[in-house]
Amino acid sequence: MNLPSPYLLFIGNATDPLSIKMAKSAADWSPEMCVGEYSLPGCSVTTGLPAMTIEEGAQQGAKAFVLGFANSGGVLDPSLVASIITALEAGMDIINGLHDKLADIPEIAEKAQALGRRLIDIRHPTTKFKTGTGVKRPGKRLLTVGTDCSVGKMYTTLSLARGMQSQGIKATFRATGQSGILVAGEGVAVDCVVSDFISGSVEALCPANDDDHWDLIEGQGSLYHPAFAGVSLGLLHGSQPDALVICHALNRDHMRALPGRPLPSLEQVIEMNLTAARITNPDVKVIGVSVNTSSVSEDEALVYCNSVTEQLGLPCVDPIRHGVGALVEALE
């Protein structure tokens, strides 16, 4: 993909920390590739990187203006166009992770062309995929699956990749969403693939490999999310996972963007994912649970994780607080 960097992370007027996942991901996992963040009045969240104007970002050497917010449906708010024009004028290319293509917005397309800047829509696959086959291929694969959207599947997968690589285990992070692609520099945004090709695109993303190589595949959505379960199921079948890690966010009171809809239990998520995953890999196992415990104290987090281990007989960690050692151990 050859993404230009360093990045200036644009978080618009966001007020929901989950909605700036793309910017936060780059700030957390590739801070050396980011000069800072740029926000608009009304914005009440932050990536933790220094705030600056577009001009200051350009002075710090930013080569790309990253649209670092995501919203259900991925539509670009017209009020954000002016900032994009300013970034183009300040010398930056634009990296976009929304469903809307920047080239379809005439004002942006014309300005980019006039100035010779690139508009990079990282969510849109440029490959022509085949339909899935379900045929077993060499190499080992782990997939993170969730009780809901935005519960830490990408963070868990990246933590596993870095943890395993540091132990000398052959492991590759496979990005399946715009945030992961921004961090990894490559991948396939499966939620933007034409639905006939979901599992086929994932078969292409993590093809046959060495017998002792692990593809660590970032999960998307949840089999229990009524908007996105189709994406999750195609991803599950195309991954043919040997190992599943169940991801959960503690104390979330409803499914993402669906007030009133409660989250499924860990047991339900395990059961439904195993039943579906056995269609392409009868030997699939759940090897552990990963929980985003940021809503509680360190002590409460430990109590919760221990209770999950007791209840399910599986290791349970918050990767940010406890590391992923227990999960890697379970994998071996």
Next chain:
Amino acid sequence: MNLPSPYLLFIGNATDPLSIKMAKSAADWSPEMCVGEYSLPGCSVTTGLPAMTIEEGAQQGAKAFVLGFANSGGVLDPSLVASIITALEAGMDIINGLHDKLADIPEIAEKAQALGRRLIDIRHPTTKFKTGTGVKRPGKRLLTVGTDCSVGKMYTTLSLARGMQSQGIKATFRATGQSGILVAGEGVAVDCVVSDFISGSVEALCPANDDDHWDLIEGQGSLYHPAFAGVSLGLLHGSQPDALVICHALNRDHMRALPGRPLPSLEQVIEMNLTAARITNPDVKVIGVSVNTSSVSEDEALVYCNSVTEQLGLPCVDPIRHGVGALVEALE
């Protein structure tokens, strides 16, 4: 959509009867809209309509040349382009149900433009969909689901629609694939929708309706098909079905296009569909089974259907041989 008709059905050099489903559907369900079929040397299947040349089709008044074959992945074989050019020259518009857009094939695009003909890609949605909500809406809905692809979901759904309409029940057939769209003149090909919007597109296809109105929604694929299960699941969640009809083809020895992969049992299909469907409609019920028994005699078909009824406690019919009366009765 305003499709031009009557149709000349082009079946290429097909040898697999299932691969000309689109042409056969139009011939079976809308024969009054078809003048005949056109095939190439090597073709060993037929729609049952009179064979004719493109010139003869034009003389009989054909206004559209329908690419009546489908193949996994939906790619247009380059050897078929010459026939399309001839049909354009003979005065016809082209109706295409493949993933490939006709406008992307320069030879066809140029000829159509020069002659002022329409290239109609009925598989490609022209609507911009929202993501699904899972929120319950008024009206009743039935969805056909399958043990496999191409087992008779569309035929069952159309049979139910005509059967219910003839009894004065408010019922609308909702097409979700190119064949159904060709018959109904409208619909959404869900396997061509960007995967984030599968269930949202189905919510748009069968919106809130009268409390006593039935949307009869054509199913796609199978939750057990490793290539297409994501499409099937999004369709299931977006449909919010009150009633499911399980569709099956008797004596099929492997999943469509996947030699060696056996079909799931009816019990497995019922269990997995109910578990998933309850996410958007906890009151969903399986009301019957529909079997394509064309591989056996009338007597054997009856024996088989009776055995299914005994085994599952559900009405079981071949809609073509036995009608759908038993299913409509179960619905009431």
